[in-house]
Amino acid sequence: xxxxxxxxxxxxxxxLTTLSLSLLGGLLALVLGTLxxxxxxxxxxPLRGLSTFYVETFRNTPLxxxxxxxxxxxxxxxxxxxxxxxxxxxxxxxTAAFVCEAVRSGINxxxxxxxxxxxxxxxxxGQSLREVVLxxxxxxxxxxxxxxxxxxxxxxxxxxxxxxxxxxxxxxxxANANAGELLLVLVAVVAGYMLITVPSxxxxxxxxxxxxxxx
Amino acid sequence: xxxxxxxxxxxxKAKARIRIGTVVGALLVLxxxxxxxxxxxxxxxxDPQRWSVLFDPASGVPQALGEAxxxxxxxxxxxxxxxxxxxxxxxVGRLSDHRWVRLPITLLIEFFRAVPLLVVIFALYLVxxxxxxxxxxxxxxxxxxxxxxxxxxxxxxxxxxxxIDKGQREAAFGLGLRKSQVMTLxxxxxxxxxxxxxxxxxxxVLLKDSSLGFIIGYFELLRQARSLVEFFTPQFGNxxxxxxxxxxxxxxxxxxxxLSQLAKYLEGRTNRSNQAGGAAVKAEPxxxxxxxxxxx
Numbered sequence: 001x002x003x004x005x006x007x008x009x010x011x012x013x014x015x016l017t018t019l020s021l022s023l024l025g026g027l028l029a030l031v032l033g034t035l036x037x038x039x040x041x042x043x044x045x046p047l048r049g050l051s052t053f054y055v056e057t058f059r060n061t062p063l064x065x066x067x068x069x070x071x072x073x074x075x076x077x078x079x080x081x082x083x084x085x086x087x088x089x090x091x092x093x094x095t096a097a098f099v100c101e102a103v104r105s106g107i108n109x110x111x112x113x114x115x116x117x118x119x120x121x122x123x124x125x126g127q128s129l130r131e132v133v134l135x136x137x138x139x140x141x142x143x144x145x146x147x148x149x150x151x152x153x154x155x156x157x158x159x160x161x162x163x164x165x166x167x168x169x170x171x172x173x174x175a176n177a178n179a180g181e182l183l184l185v186l187v188a189v190v191a192g193y194m195l196i197t198v199p200s201x202x203x204x205x206x207x208x209x210x211x212x213x214x215x
Numbered sequence: 216x217x218x219x220x221x222x223x224x225x226x227x228k229a230k231a232r233i234r235i236g237t238v239v240g241a242l243l244v245l246x247x248x249x250x251x252x253x254x255x256x257x258x259x260x261x262d263p264q265r266w267s268v269l270f271d272p273a274s275g276v277p278q279a280l281g282e283a284x285x286x287x288x289x290x291x292x293x294x295x296x297x298x299x300x301x302x303x304x305x306x307v308g309r310l311s312d313h314r315w316v317r318l319p320i321t322l323l324i325e326f327f328r329a330v331p332l333l334v335v336i337f338a339l340y341l342v343x344x345x346x347x348x349x350x351x352x353x354x355x356x357x358x359x360x361x362x363x364x365x366x367x368x369x370x371x372x373x374x375x376x377x378x379i380d381k382g383q384r385e386a387a388f389g390l391g392l393r394k395s396q397v398m399t400l401x402x403x404x405x406x407x408x409x410x411x412x413x414x415x416x417x418x419x420v421l422l423k424d425s426s427l428g429f430i431i432g433y434f435e436l437l438r439q440a441r442s443l444v445e446f447f448t449p450q451f452g453n454x455x456x457x458x459x460x461x462x463x464x465x466x467x468x469x470x471x472x473x474l475s476q477l478a479k480y481l482e483g484r485t486n487r488s489n490q491a492g493g494a495a496v497k498a499e500p501x502x503x504x505x506x507x508x509x510x511x
Contacts, residue, residue, distance in 0.1 A: 046240035060471035062426035077254035154331035161430035
């Protein structure tokens with residue numbers, strides 16, 4: 001118990017860093033991913049191409065490499081970011097590709113009749129996407145988006161390799177300092193992640209049941 | 216994208232608008248690309264001499280990257296084999312009729328699915344030495360990949376087994392097969408085939424995750440690129456930094472795209488053979504048995 005009391009400030013800060021990385025990265029991923037999905041179904045070919053290129057590139061690149069480019073590559077074109085901002089950007093940009101795929105699958109799952117009907121009553125592409133298709137698409141993709149979110153929370157651990165003191169980095173630090181209590185260190189860090197992922201999973205299940213559309 | 220759902224086949228007005236949109240969109244994309252290129256050129260990053268180092272055997276760079284690619288693939292291959300085998304075992308275990316088998320295995324799977332892979336790797340690399348077991352970076356990385364992915368793969372296999380038509384299982388029991396025979400002769404072969412595309416997709420993830428070796432100092436591609444950078448920096452400053460990272464990134468993308476293509480190809484194949492099988496069920500049940508046994 002003494003171990004937890006002694007290291008509470010470090011663990012708390014690490015937990016909050018992981019949480020804020022996840023929230024900011026998730027927000028970025030959600031906004032950018034939805035935008036990319038809209039590009040991908042739009043009538044304008046270059047936007048479709050751009051979105052496809054983005055998704056294929058990021059899905060096939062390890063997140064570690066994305067981190068690398070943002071933290072060590074961007075300074076080469078005169079954009080130096082702090083490690084924390086860089087990590088948010090890396091996690092967000094990477095996850096956006098997966099959000100895009102999830103949202104797109106949701107758009108594909110919307111009955112074509114819905115889109116046809118909205119066009120028939122004279123809605124433009126933007127209007128039918130905003131008012132009719134996307135709201136339904138989002139309701140069907142709650143479970144896959146939830147999976148993307150939980151995977152992303154776990155992915156923030158990679159920031160540990162880039163001088164951001166989040167939970168995994170605190171594991172490294174505590175393990176070096178508390179050789180006698182390694183298992184406790186492990187338990188504390190794992191519990192930190194579960195504190196985010198388990199309530200998320202419950203919330204996702206709940207939301208899914210609330211908004212599910214019967215087709 | 217063959218049948219646009221969200222917009223009509225455009226008329227003359229819409230065509231004009233789309234053309235304007237295309238031009239504006241293309242200009243925007245080009246502007247971003249141009250901006251990056253100008254910035255890169257402004258910092259002399261595009262000098263041919265800076266890129267030629269990647270292909271010049273005298274500098275040792277191509278060899279080093281090649282070796283790193285081999286050690287990346289080595290970790291990935293070993294990880295894939297063990298994760299798949301253990302995943303199969305765990306999937307079967309999780310579906311066991313015995314509570315005392317099912318429960319611990321379920322816990323094991325859920326635990327490794329819930330913990331970030333890097334934490335597993337750190338646990339093997341940093342925590343195990345506290346108990347007198349010292350693993351090399353290679354063993355810790357491979358072990359972490361196996362433990363994490365076996366849990367994910369177990370769930371994939373389990374979903375596959377559960378998706379097999381109940382009649383298959385009942386028929387197999389009806390023929391007098393034992394439980395183990397039903398699983399190994401009837402359910403697993405079908406489940407593996409059905410789950411092949413998902414399986415390959417997960418293996419792509421595993422290959423990508425091998426880049427985590429960088430953090431614990433295993434010499435995979437990324438670490439190698441980093442160490443080359445550190446090697447060149449005293450002599451040339453950060454002249455080659457950007458190029459080396461780009462090279463490592465491109466190799467990853469290339470290998471993963473190839474694997475993804477394999478997944479797509481397999482998906483096409485299994486779809487076709489499923490359709491063929493489905494058609495055969497209607498025509499002649501014996502045909503399906505033949506097709507199933509003879510399929511590669």
